[in-house]
Amino acid sequence: MTHMLLYIDQISEGYVILITGLLIVFGALLTLSLFFKFGLPVMLYIYKVITKRKDKKIKDIKVEADEAFTGEIAAAISVAIHMYLNEQHDNENAILTIKQARKLYSPWSSKIYGTHNKL
């Protein structure tokens, strides 16, 4: 009997945790997203007011960076730089490897050759 009671109690507590937990998680991330949607521009504005120019309105600095400059452009530029720096060796001069040897004739044990060509 007591076991049964405990069991039901656990399930109902489980539902309480389910609902409150979900609400809190949603609430927390909603506050975060609202803050970054609305709070952050205000903060940046206040920062600007404190540092210098006072005549600007919130609307003017809502998006600080250039609107046309998206992440895609940044990605393209960085890929280009990366390729330039890392893939350079693909265009190396192939002639390097087939350069003519300095000595045309070199019988390594020839005594005569050794007396004529001093190292």
Added chain:
Amino acid sequence: MKKILLIFGVLSLLIFIRPALGLNTNTTNNNSLNTTEQVNTSEGDNVYEGAFKGIKQFYNYTGFANATSGNLIMIFIGIIFIYLGIKFDYEPLLLIPIGAGVIIGNIPFVAGNQTGIYETGSVLNYLYFGVVKGVYPPLIFLGIGAMTDFSSLIANPKLMLLGAAAQIGVFATFLGALYLGFNLPEAGAIGIIGGADGPTAIFLSSKLANGLNVLADGTTVKNLIGPIAIAAYSYMALVPVIQPPLMRLLISKEDRKIKMKPPRAVSQKEKMIFPIVALILTTFISPSALPLLGMLFFGNLLKESGRTERLADTARTKLIDIVTILLGVTVGASTQADIFITKDSMLIFGLGAISFVIATCGGLLFAKFMNLFLKGDNKINPLIGAAGVSAVPDSARVVHTEGLKSDPSNYLLMHAMAPNVSGVIGSAIAAGIILSFLG
């Protein structure tokens, strides 16, 4: 040449002399007393018997004598983990250490020699301390924070809600575990598998289901750290298998082709403000998640401040590598067969799979639901909802490849990273809530 001959000569002389000396001693013994010889022979018998006994004892200490079917099954599972990691590239950084750990933990041994991971004083036990006390997960989070770029999230804050929607998997599994007869703390620890976040799962299970806490009715909670961690990590590795069918089932072909507008560029100031504000806001709401969220945002601040590049670099390379090695091996080794192969572990594996499915569906459906309120090019591609289960960055990658399949020019990776990282924050908050309710 002479020297070699000399050395060889001396050596051979020594070898010849030795039996002669031994013979001498024997003869003197014989001369002195007959009884001693008798004793000697019986001792010789004893020597053979002793040697045989020694070998027998040695055999009793080997793995061959102590192996149980459970050990062999777990070693086989360890080999499968390693195979999956190498062959299919499913999170090899996790599966290979864990697989090796599973093999290490299931080599049969005689208890009592401070060998096993559950014997106090053994080396593995000391390393396992970091898992049991929840030391490793915050360190992993520090590294994740120093790796993660939150800019796509800052550019499009509404995507944070997708990370929250996927946490429905956590709470649904929690309820499922309760119905299956687990008690509250155990169910909480099992539920967090749905957060798809290995470190968080280990952190929460080490606090709730560690085999030490005593409940109100006098029973001790079971030690479920091993099964939960293995379930969480193996399903994380299986994200590329679990998620795509659900995506195709729930999202229509037209919806899959939605192109999202590229996120705006985010200024450095915003990136610096983000970790500080998010740290304060989230930990005020859920203080129990402080070790995880505190380290996550601290790591991100190291990265974004622009002045501590050295610290950030260590956190995201060396430090996280070291901790991952220790965590992987000890979590793997904690699956010692006599403790791991139980009915509970099987139930946990089943619940884990369901929780991943529910979490993915939650994210996908909530993304569709959000689309009802969004217009024009603000619409989001519902596929990115699936990235709301954390599993950074695997689920984002799965979303990306799935998006490419329906439209080869639709790059979703950047957008999918936003719900993905917010899923990490969301699951840490959920862990904090469960901990504050049940801890």
